[in-house]
Amino acid sequence: MLAVADLSFAYSRGGEELFGGLSHEFVPGAVTAVTGPSGRGKSTLLYVLGLMLTPTRGQVLLSGQEVSSAADAVRSRVRAHRIGFVFQDAALDPTRTVLDSVVEPALYAGWRLGRARERGRVLLEQMGVGARADHRPGEVSGGQAQRVAVCRALVTDPVVVLADEPTGNLDRDNAQGVLRALSAAAGGHGTHGEGDGMPRTVVVATHDPFVLEHADEVLAL
Numbered sequence: 284m285l286a287v288a289d290l291s292f293a294y295s296r297g298g299e300e301l302f303g304g305l306s307h308e309f310v311p312g313a314v315t316a317v318t319g320p321s322g323r324g325k326s327t328l329l330y331v332l333g334l335m336l337t338p339t340r341g342q343v344l345l346s347g348q349e350v351s352s353a354a355d356a357v358r359s360r361v362r363a364h365r366i367g368f369v370f371q372d373a374a375l376d377p378t379r380t381v382l383d384s385v386v387e388p389a390l391y392a393g394w395r396l397g398r399a400r401e402r403g404r405v406l407l408e409q410m411g412v413g414a415r416a417d418h419r420p421g422e423v424s425g426g427q428a429q430r431v432a433v434c435r436a437l438v439t440d441p442v443v444v445l446a447d448e449p450t451g452n453l454d455r456d457n458a459q460g461v462l463r464a465l466s467a468a469a470g471g472h473g474t475h476g477e478g479d480g481m482p483r484t485v486v487v488a489t490h491d492p493f494v495l496e497h498a499d500e501v502l503a504l
């Protein structure tokens with residue numbers, strides 16, 4: 284479903300080459316943890332997989348199609364409809380409710396408000412934060428906010444979910460909750476087992492030993 288072939292990236296011409304010709308097939312239905320020393324390019328790999336940066340060499344393949352060198356409009360469309368992002372600090376807009384933050388990517392992808400809100404509520408329920416839907420982000424804990432961020436990443440029903448240090452600022456219990464949410468997303472269901480069962484590819488950039496221990500696969504850069 285998601286693969287890279289002979290992938291390299293440099294931020295500047297003649298600059299340090301990251302990934303060194305990486306080839307890898309990410310397993311659908313699994314959580315893959317990308318790890319490696321600081322500065323090795325974990326975050327950059329997520330940006331390249333998320334089509335926000337274009338590789339210097341090699342390819343990003345989604346369902347067998349090379350997408351990294353497609354026209355900007357195509358990349359934006361793929362990003363909006365097929366890829367979800369979770370970032371380290373779930374910086375939810377303090378002026379909106381949790382539900383409104385969750386539905387935003389779906390509205391951007393052209394969904395009708397009613398359908399987006401319905402899906403958002405279902406996801407929040409599945410991730411165990413349904414009771415927080417109509418609250419402001421200031422009224423949810425850090426761990427809950429990260430599970431909300433997972434819902435936001437899933438709202439368009441993407442085939443790929445990319446998460447950059449999603450447990451970076453969390454204690455063990457909350458990290459466990461977020462990892463459970465990501466594993467459930469990979470398996471196409473919620474934390475209570477319900478959902479469509481469609482496998483997704485989940486890639487997590489992380490230093491967190493707990494995530495590395497519990498991921499289905501580890502890719503070391």
Ligand SMILES: Nc1ncnc2c1ncn2[C@@H]1O[C@H](COP(=O)(O)OP(=O)(O)OP(=O)(O)O)[C@@H](O)[C@H]1O
Nearest residue numbers: 294301319320321322323324325326327328488490
């Ligand atoms: N926008 C940028 N312009 C130029 N160089 C950058 C930029 N962003 C990152 N880099 C450099 O690219 C390399 C890889 O950075 P990246 O953030 O991907 O590493 P990382 O493995 O995620 O690191 P960390 O574990 O510290 O988050 C580093 O040497 C970094 O300094």
